[in-house]
Amino acid sequence: MAATQKVLAIIFDLDNTLIDTRNADTFAFKEVKKVLVSQFPDVDADDVVRAFRKYLVEAEKDPNEIIPVAEWRTELWQRALNSCHPKDAAYLLYRTWMTGRLEHMTFSEDVKKLLARLCKDYKLLLMTNGPSGIQREKMAKCGADKYFDGIIVSGEQPHPKPDISIFETAFEMLSATPEECIMVGDCLSTDIQGGLDSGCRATVWIDPQRQNKEIYFPSPTYSIASVLDLEMVLDDINGIASLSQ
Incomplete structure (x- = not known):
């Protein structure tokens, strides 16, 4: 198979993905x-x-x-x-x-360093479900604007994750196709399901328990114990011919 292009953008969940809610x-x-x-x-x-x-x-x-x-x-x-x-x-x-x-509800120093590295090579977007005022207050506390090219709060959208429409809004904000994006989050029913339904290149499940992802539905493309392990996943995605192999 022909080699796929490098990932262009990363869509992150907030709670229990980037911050320890x-x-x-x-x-x-x-x-x-x-x-x-x-x-x-x-x-x-x-x-x-x-x-x-x-x-x-x-x-x-x-x-x-x-x-x-x-x-x-x-x-x-x-x-x-x-x-x-x-x-x-x-x-x-x-x-x-x-x-x-x-x-x-703050980004740890390690998360800040990770985001600072990633934003040099990728477009980053933060997508979170929840009431607008509450989620915006959290993000202000984290200083999220410093790292992200776009922020989407479900309380400001017609539908929350996993609805495809909120992902389509993300792709438009990123000027990227679904195949150029990956979705990273801790919730199978919203983050992973939404990423799969919208056609994201890959989905990455944050699972501190390191359970067997194959027994869960929806099944993510990757599972990692911490968002801090994401760069290994990106190396893998960018270095293989096809995720379907």
């Missing part, structure tokens, strides 16, 4: 528990946090998209408190949680 959440909830224990001793801190996390999974934003995200999540804290405290208490928990999360 899980660790940030763990830290933030510990901070919330400290506030609950010190200021609201009449409630069980673990129960309140557990309830909030459940509500957040069920609906991280207003399904009708009427209530602003900050207000919606404050209401979730209010529900978690079982409405036994005024809204000021719920807002305190919300701000403690958000401040704690943002404090740890």
Whole structure:
């Protein structure tokens, strides 16, 4: 087979791909528990946090998209408190949680160095699902504008990943064809599925557990333990004749 051309662009997911969102959440909830224990001793801190996390999974934003995200999540804290405290208490928990999360949502020095190297040879685009205000705040904290040629937040688009339309927007922003792009992310159902459906040259799954990618669906082209291993994958993609071999 004829050799394929070099990868032109890399599309990155944000959460748990470039930043450790899980660790940030763990830290933030510990901070919330400290506030609950010190200021609201009449409630069980673990129960309140557990309830909030459940509500957040069920609906991280207003399904009708009427209530602003900050207000919606404050209401979730209010529900978690079982409405036994005024809204000021719920807002305190919300701000403690958000401040704690943002404090740890930064690019590590190693990730910064990786992006600095990659942006010399590739076009880079950041594509993240989530409410616009929340995700933009994270990216501002990371200084993402310094490294990326384009940023796409699903809350500003008609549809989130894995919808093909958001990938088509990415290809247009990058002035690249799907075959010139790879998709890198930690979520099989959004990042990998979207990359496959949109025809990306390759998909790279960030899987710290190093599971057998062949037993998962959708099956990514590559799986790596950390985004810091991406350059080895790029060397492989750029040095082989065809990914279908």
